[in-house]
Amino acid sequence: MNSIMNDDEYLPLRDVVFNTLRQEILTGKMKPGERLMEIHLANKLGVSRTPIREAIRKLELEGLVIMIPRRGAEVAQITWKSLKDVLEVRRALDVLAIELACERMSRDDAEMLSGACESFEAATRTKDTRKIAEADVGLHDIIVASTGNSRLIQLVNNLAEQMYRYRFEYLKDESKHDMLVQEHKDMYKSIVNKNKEAAAAVVRKHIDNQEAAIIRQLQLEREERKSRR
Amino acid sequence: MNSIMNDDEYLPLRDVVFNTLRQEILTGKMKPGERLMEIHLANKLGVSRTPIREAIRKLELEGLVIMIPRRGAEVAQITWKSLKDVLEVRRALDVLAIELACERMSRDDAEMLSGACESFEAATRTKDTRKIAEADVGLHDIIVASTGNSRLIQLVNNLAEQMYRYRFEYLKDESKHDMLVQEHKDMYKSIVNKNKEAAAAVVRKHIDNQEAAIIRQLQLEREERKSRR
DNA sequence: TCAATTAAAATTGTATTAAAAAAAATACAT
DNA sequence: ATGTATTTTTTTTAATACAATTTTAATTGA
Numbered sequence: 001m002n003s004i005m006n007d008d009e010y011l012p013l014r015d016v017v018f019n020t021l022r023q024e025i026l027t028g029k030m031k032p033g034e035r036l037m038e039i040h041l042a043n044k045l046g047v048s049r050t051p052i053r054e055a056i057r058k059l060e061l062e063g064l065v066i067m068i069p070r071r072g073a074e075v076a077q078i079t080w081k082s083l084k085d086v087l088e089v090r091r092a093l094d095v096l097a098i099e100l101a102c103e104r105m106s107r108d109d110a111e112m113l114s115g116a117c118e119s120f121e122a123a124t125r126t127k128d129t130r131k132i133a134e135a136d137v138g139l140h141d142i143i144v145a146s147t148g149n150s151r152l153i154q155l156v157n158n159l160a161e162q163m164y165r166y167r168f169e170y171l172k173d174e175s176k177h178d179m180l181v182q183e184h185k186d187m188y189k190s191i192v193n194k195n196k197e198a199a200a201a202v203v204r205k206h207i208d209n210q211e212a213a214i215i216r217q218l219q220l221e222r223e224e225r226k227s228r229r
Numbered sequence: 230m231n232s233i234m235n236d237d238e239y240l241p242l243r244d245v246v247f248n249t250l251r252q253e254i255l256t257g258k259m260k261p262g263e264r265l266m267e268i269h270l271a272n273k274l275g276v277s278r279t280p281i282r283e284a285i286r287k288l289e290l291e292g293l294v295i296m297i298p299r300r301g302a303e304v305a306q307i308t309w310k311s312l313k314d315v316l317e318v319r320r321a322l323d324v325l326a327i328e329l330a331c332e333r334m335s336r337d338d339a340e341m342l343s344g345a346c347e348s349f350e351a352a353t354r355t356k357d358t359r360k361i362a363e364a365d366v367g368l369h370d371i372i373v374a375s376t377g378n379s380r381l382i383q384l385v386n387n388l389a390e391q392m393y394r395y396r397f398e399y400l401k402d403e404s405k406h407d408m409l410v411q412e413h414k415d416m417y418k419s420i421v422n423k424n425k426e427a428a429a430a431v432v433r434k435h436i437d438n439q440e441a442a443i444i445r446q447l448q449l450e451r452e453e454r455k456s457r458r
Numbered sequence: 459t460c461a462a463t464t465a466a467a468a469t470t471g472t473a474t475t476a477a478a479a480a481a482a483a484t485a486c487a488t
Numbered sequence: 489a490t491g492t493a494t495t496t497t498t499t500t501t502a503a504t505a506c507a508a509t510t511t512t513a514a515t516t517g518a
Contacts (some may be wrong), residue, residue: 048503057286085380096321149315277473299479
């Protein structure tokens with residue numbers, strides 16, 4: 001459609017830096033407690049300190065880094081507590097999202113959701129965790145987007161990303177795949193039947209399972225640390 | 230307590246600027262659509278452009294200003310839709326907050342909440358809207374803080390602030406004061422009785438009333454604009 | 459050897475300068 | 489008078505320079 005008019009995909013450096021750092025933190029390439037030193041990052045990314053600083057301000061507000069005045073920024077510590085806090089909020093917002101989806105989802109979106117359920121099932125069969133994660137994100141995006149509430153969309157996405165690393169680990173566990181496929185189907189059914197209570201119940205179960213998996217994961221990490229000492 | 234050891238109350242300029250601009254936007258001193266020009270603001274606040282830019286980045290992430298690349302920032306437009314979206318999310322999070330408060334509030338906090346209810350009632354009698362607003366904020370802060378969920382605290386505060394301007398107008402209406410006092414008392418009772426359902430119901434009513442008042446307010450503003458043309 | 463003090467190195471905080479882009483104003487042609 | 493080019497101005501973006509502060513290391517004296 002827009003083949004002649006090139007829509008100029010311009011992104012300010014600060015946003016490029018922001019996205020880059022954000023990704024590094026969320027995927028765990030930058031470890032909690034690691035300092036973000038301006039000159040160092042500037043050299044690494046080949047830019048000046050200015051865009052680095054601006055990116056750090058945004059990361060700060062998002063809670064991904066914490067600032068110590070006159071000392072600089074460091075990657076925020078992810079504690080058991082902070083994860084539980086995020087999950088608690090996420091559960092409430094995911095429930096809200098699916099309840100609104102029951103009210104508002106269009107036939108077209110429902111169609112897409114059905115397709116996404118199948119894509120997810122197909123992805124589980126490939127056993128490629130990356131693909132599974134992508135299919136999962138796509139599916140949930142359809143539900144959240146169907147609410148038409150842009151603030152909700154922004155918050156849910158943000159909270160989901162905070163746990164990116166752990167969710168990835170969760171999806172690696174093949175024994176859970178069948179359950180996930182079933183839960184997704186249940187969500188779809190509840191939405192098309194406009195059954196809020198059922199929908200909310202599935203989502204709560206979904207998040208509870210995730211929480212349990214993450215707790216296991218953290219326990220493992222802790223064991224590892226202990227044994228290394 | 231901390232009378233000898235001065236804990237250095239140092240705030241980087243960017244944060245001073247951030248708070249200043251934030252306040253100006255939330256209280257309506259800076260109108261939606263108004264441009265935030267760096268040199269202008271720098272002169273006005275007597276600082277260089279660097280802290281201004283960093284503050285703007287934070288406002289951007291908070292959604293209070295929108296950035297148009299290579300053109301600058303302007304105060305975000307507050308539409309009916311965007312307010313409804315915020316209220317929808319806020320309702321869910323306020324319900325979560327009071328439900329958690331039912332589970333977790335300590336006897337001391339309950340004591341404080343009781344005091345805050347009385348303070349609010351006293352404030353309504355002064356008919357000083359500023360004082361009433363402060364008492365109201367104080368009361369809700371106690372509830373939200375008692376959840377111990379820092380992410381929730383951060384989000385609820387943020388969402389509440391987005392509607393600062395309108396809530397102020399709402400509290401001006403003396404005819405609602407008795408109802409508000411009663412609702413606050415109901416919240417307190419529900420929490421000490423650990424009655425989640427009742428607590429959630431009061432909060433929903435609370436927000437619904439606010440929403441109705443804000444809609445009226447917006448309708449008024451719209452009439453005004455119409456008549457000015 | 460250890461603590462205290464001082465010097466230096468590293469790092470952040472703030473300001474300024476330079477470059478790129480967009481917007482506005484002006485000039486020119488139709 | 490209207491529409492199109494061209495120039496000027498304004499503004500953002502990015503880089504650099506300088507000042508203030510903190511951290512680290514080294515040195516000195518007990």
